[in-house]
Amino acid sequence: MADNYSIKSLQNSEKARTPDDDENSLARVVLSQNEEYIFLGRQKFRKSDLYAAFGGTLNPGVTAPPSHTFGNPAPLGLSAFALTTFVLSLINAQAMGVTQTNVVVGLALFYGGLIQLLAGMWEMAVENTFGALALSSYGGFWLSYAVLNIPWFGVASAYEQSRDFQVAVGFYLLGWTIFTSMLCLCTMKSTIAFFLLFFFLAITFLMLTVGELAPSVNCTRAGGVLGVITAFISWYNAYAGLSTPENSYIQVSAVPLPGSASRGLRTK
Numbered sequence: 001m002a003d004n005y006s007i008k009s010l011q012n013s014e015k016a017r018t019p020d021d022d023e024n025s026l027a028r029v030v031l032s033q034n035e036e037y038i039f040l041g042r043q044k045f046r047k048s049d050l051y052a053a054f055g056g057t058l059n060p061g062v063t064a065p066p067s068h069t070f071g072n073p074a075p076l077g078l079s080a081f082a083l084t085t086f087v088l089s090l091i092n093a094q095a096m097g098v099t100q101t102n103v104v105v106g107l108a109l110f111y112g113g114l115i116q117l118l119a120g121m122w123e124m125a126v127e128n129t130f131g132a133l134a135l136s137s138y139g140g141f142w143l144s145y146a147v148l149n150i151p152w153f154g155v156a157s158a159y160e161q162s163r164d165f166q167v168a169v170g171f172y173l174l175g176w177t178i179f180t181s182m183l184c185l186c187t188m189k190s191t192i193a194f195f196l197l198f199f200f201l202a203i204t205f206l207m208l209t210v211g212e213l214a215p216s217v218n219c220t221r222a223g224g225v226l227g228v229i230t231a232f233i234s235w236y237n238a239y240a241g242l243s244t245p246e247n248s249y250i251q252v253s254a255v256p257l258p259g260s261a262s263r264g265l266r267t268k
Contacts, residue, residue: 058123058131058194058237070126075238077119077135082234084112084142089227092208092220105146112142134183141176148172170212177205192255193237200230 058074084107091101120136147153148169159165184198204226211220240252 058134058241059128070122072241073119073122073126073135074128074131075241077116077123077131077139078234078238078241080111080116080119081135081138081142082231082238084108085227085234086231089204089224089231091224092227093224094221095224101149105149108142108146108149113139113146114143115139116142130183130186137179144172166212166215170209173205173209173212177202177209180205189257189259192257193233193240193252195257197230197233197237200226200233204230 058078084104087107088101088104091098091104116135117139120132120134120139123131123135148155151157156165159168180198180202184195184202187195187198204223207219207223207226210216211218211223236252240254243251245251
């Protein structure tokens with residue numbers, strides 16, 4: 001049978017069972033002979049589903065699929081983040097001499113903001129705390145960024161000197177740098193693509209922070225270049241969660257980082 005696995009190991013686990021054995025059985029990992037399925041205790045999961053550390057599901061660790069039968073909201077949130085970041089970063093990098101960021105306001109309000117926030121709420125419904133925190137927070141970031149750039153809210157005009165507003169924006173970006181660094185630390189046992197997404201995003205925020213506080217146009221432009229890279233990594237992770245053998249000839253493979261739980265999946 002294709003799903004035949006180490007029956008002997010499971011039978012042995014039934015002998016002389018104790019309460020401690022019941023607890024330890026939760027940690028038992030058994031692979032099928034073709035290594036397509038994984039048995040966690042008495043539950044069977046497809047191995048590819050347990051590679052949830054891949055950014056396609058925005059979960060930083062190996063985990064069982066959610067008990068709810070909802071779709072995967074991560075590609076939507078990642079795509080919303082990627083496109084908004086891509087456009088703003090090109091402007092920050094002064095691509096083709098463009099420096100005015102007004103065109104980003106619409107994206108920040110509706111796609112990067114509202115849609116990403118909704119995706120974050122749906123992540124909560126599929127029992128993914130990390131994904132809910134990340135997508136909802138960055139949805140809030142884009143909404144707040146739009147507010148800063150809409151004169152009706154009067155945020156910029158409240159500062160008597162433009163330099164004071166620039167420093168305040170620097171503090172605002174510094175907070176997001178710290179928050180993103182925290183999330184990055186939580187992806188260090190996931191996969192390369194997932195980790196690089198938050199690593200490059202943290203460095204992007206750092207460069208933009210220095211660009212406002214120093215101030216330094218070169219740092220802001222560097223942040224723009226890094227932001228473009230971040231956007232492509234986000235699209236890559238979104239594609240990972242969207243593409244399947246049924247809808248595409250091209251899939252991307254998860255590459256676990258050293259020490260990740262997915263590297264520890266071995267036949268027992």
